[in-house]
Amino acid sequence: MEILKTSLHGEHLALNAKMAPFAGFDMPLQYSSVKEEVLAVRSHIGVFDVSHMGEFFVTGPDAINFVDNIITNDFKNAEMLKAVYSPLCRENGTVIDDLIAYKLSSERVLICVNASNIAKDWEWISGQKGSFNCTLSNQSDDFSLLAIQGPKAEALMIELGLVPATDFPYYSILETSIKNEKLIIARTGYTGEDGFEVFSSHKFAKEFWRDLLAQGVKPCGLASRDVLRLEVCYPLYGHELNDDVTPLDAGLAWTVKLAKNDFVGKKGLESYKPKYQLVKLSLERGIPREGYEVLNTAGEKIGIVTSGTMSVVTGKGIALALIEKAKNPQDKKYLINIRNNNYEAQFHSKAFVTGGHK
Amino acid sequence: MAHNIPNELKYTKDHEWAKLDGDIATIGITDFAQSALGDIVFVELPQVGSTLTTHQTFGVVESIKSVSDLFSPIAGTVVEVNNDLVNAPELCNAQPYANAWMIKVKLSNPTELNSLLSASDYQNFLSSL
Numbered sequence: 001m002e003i004l005k006t007s008l009h010g011e012h013l014a015l016n017a018k019m020a021p022f023a024g025f026d027m028p029l030q031y032s033s034v035k036e037e038v039l040a041v042r043s044h045i046g047v048f049d050v051s052h053m054g055e056f057f058v059t060g061p062d063a064i065n066f067v068d069n070i071i072t073n074d075f076k077n078a079e080m081l082k083a084v085y086s087p088l089c090r091e092n093g094t095v096i097d098d099l100i101a102y103k104l105s106s107e108r109v110l111i112c113v114n115a116s117n118i119a120k121d122w123e124w125i126s127g128q129k130g131s132f133n134c135t136l137s138n139q140s141d142d143f144s145l146l147a148i149q150g151p152k153a154e155a156l157m158i159e160l161g162l163v164p165a166t167d168f169p170y171y172s173i174l175e176t177s178i179k180n181e182k183l184i185i186a187r188t189g190y191t192g193e194d195g196f197e198v199f200s201s202h203k204f205a206k207e208f209w210r211d212l213l214a215q216g217v218k219p220c221g222l223a224s225r226d227v228l229r230l231e232v233c234y235p236l237y238g239h240e241l242n243d244d245v246t247p248l249d250a251g252l253a254w255t256v257k258l259a260k261n262d263f264v265g266k267k268g269l270e271s272y273k274p275k276y277q278l279v280k281l282s283l284e285r286g287i288p289r290e291g292y293e294v295l296n297t298a299g300e301k302i303g304i305v306t307s308g309t310m311s312v313v314t315g316k317g318i319a320l321a322l323i324e325k326a327k328n329p330q331d332k333k334y335l336i337n338i339r340n341n342n343y344e345a346q347f348h349s350k351a352f353v354t355g356g357h358k
Numbered sequence: 359m360a361h362n363i364p365n366e367l368k369y370t371k372d373h374e375w376a377k378l379d380g381d382i383a384t385i386g387i388t389d390f391a392q393s394a395l396g397d398i399v400f401v402e403l404p405q406v407g408s409t410l411t412t413h414q415t416f417g418v419v420e421s422i423k424s425v426s427d428l429f430s431p432i433a434g435t436v437v438e439v440n441n442d443l444v445n446a447p448e449l450c451n452a453q454p455y456a457n458a459w460m461i462k463v464k465l466s467n468p469t470e471l472n473s474l475l476s477a478s479d480y481q482n483f484l485s486s487l
Binding site for chain 1: 396397399400402418420421422423425
C-alpha cells in the first residue's frame with residue numbers, strides 16, 4: 001500500500017525530522033530531541049502535526065441523538081460548543097476506538113478518530129445509522145489538524161486572534177473564519193497541558209505551521225507526544241484499549257454512562273464483569289516497555305505492560321499495565337520483568353505528572 | 359549529516375567502535391549510533407569477569423523510545439566496565455568516543471581486531487545505508 005503523507009510532509013522533511021510510518025502515514029517521530037520536545041510542551045509551547053487523524057461529520061436533525069447513541073459517554077446533555085471524549089463500543093462493550101465528539105450546533109457534530117482506525121470506525125458508524133435522520137460524511141482527507149500545546153499556548157492563540165481572551169475553557173470549541181479560511185478550534189489535546197487543536201484546510205495549516213515556528217513554537221513529533229500522554233496516563237488505542245477490552249477494563253468507567261437511555265454497548269456493559277484493571281507503575285531503575293510481564297511478589301505472571309517509557313519530567317521508567325483483575329494483588333506490590341530480571345515497581349494511584357490544562 | 363569517525367579506531371556494522379591497547383580493547387558505540395538513537399537514558403553493562411564471544415550481546419542501550427542490544431565486536435573477558443554511564447547515560451550522546459566508552463575486554467585472540475572495519479570502511483558502510 002502506498003504510504004500516505006499529511007499536507008505538512010514537506011515541512012517535516014525540510015526540518016530534518018526523523019520520519020517513520022504510523023497508521024499508514026509517513027509521520028515525524030522527532031525533530032530535535034524527544035526530551036527537548038517534551039519539555040517545550042510542559043513549560044512553553046509545542047506544535048504537533050496530527051493531520052493523520054480522522055474527521056467525520058454528522059449533520060441533520062438527529063445528529064446529536066445519533067452520536068449520543070453510538071458512544072458510551074453522555075453527548076446529549078453536553079453544552080453546545082463543547083467537546084466530549086468517549087469510547088466507541090460494540091454491543092458487547094468491547095472498544096472499537098476512542099474519540100472526541102464536538103457539538104458544533106444542534107444539527108452538526110464533528111467526530112475526531114484515531115488515524116489507525118479511520119476505516120474500521122467509518123464502517124462501524126455508517127452501519128449504525130438505521131432510521132436516524134442525519135447524514136454522515138468522512139472528511140478525513142479534507143482536513144489538516146495541528147495541536148498547539150503548552151502553558152504559553154493560550155497567550156499566543158489570543159495574540160493571533162484565533163481564540164477569545166475569556167470564556168473559552170478546556171474542552172470548548174468554536175468555529176471561525178480567518179483569511180477566508182474556515183477553522184474549527186478546540187481547547188483539547190493529548191499532552192495533559194493546556195492547548196488547542198485547530199482543524200483547517202491543508203493550505204491554511206501550512207501557513208499556520210510556519211507562523212507558529214516563526215513565533216518560537218517548537219515542532220514536536222509523535223515520540224514526544226507519546227511520552228507526554230503517558231506521563232499524564234492517557235490511554236492509547238492499540239495499547240491500553242483494543243478490540244478485546246471494554247472501557248471498564250481500562251480505567252474508563254467514568255466515560256460509560258449506564259444511566260443514559262440507550263446506546264450501543266449498554267446491555268453488554270451493564271452485565272460485564274471487568275477482566276482487567278489498568279494500573280500505573282514506575283521503576284527506580286530501568287525502563288518498562290510494552291509487552292514486558294508484570295508479576296506479583298510470588299513471581300506469578302499477573303499482567304502485561306501496555307505502554308512504557310522513560311518519563312522526561314520524573315526521570316523514571318513509567319508504565320501503564322493491564323492486570324488480570326482476579327490476580328491483582330491487595331498489597332499493591334508489583335514486579336516488572338526486564339530481560340529475565342524482576343524489578344520492584346512503585347504503584348501510583350495518580351498520574352505520574354500533573355498536566356496544567358485548565 | 360556528517361558523523362565523527364576517528365581514524366585510529368576500528369568499527370563494526372552494528373555501529374560499535376573498538377580501540378586496541380596491548381591486548382585490551384576498549385569498546386563503545388559510534389557517533390552515528392548515538393545520533394540515530396537520540397536521547398540515551400539508560401545503559402545496562404555486563405559484570406567484570408564476564409566472557410564474551412564475538413557478536414554476543416553484552417548490554418543494552420535505551421533511548422526514550424527504543425531498546426537496542428550492544429554486540430561485542432570481539433571475543434574476550436570483560437576487565438573493566440564504565441559505571442559512570444549508569445548514572446550519566448547522556449554521556450553516550452555527548453562524548454561517544456571518549457568518556458562514554460562502555461567496556462574494556464581482554465582479547466582471546468589479539469589479531470581478531472584486524473577483521474573489523476577501518477574508519478574509511480565504516481564511512482563507506484554508512485554511505486551505503
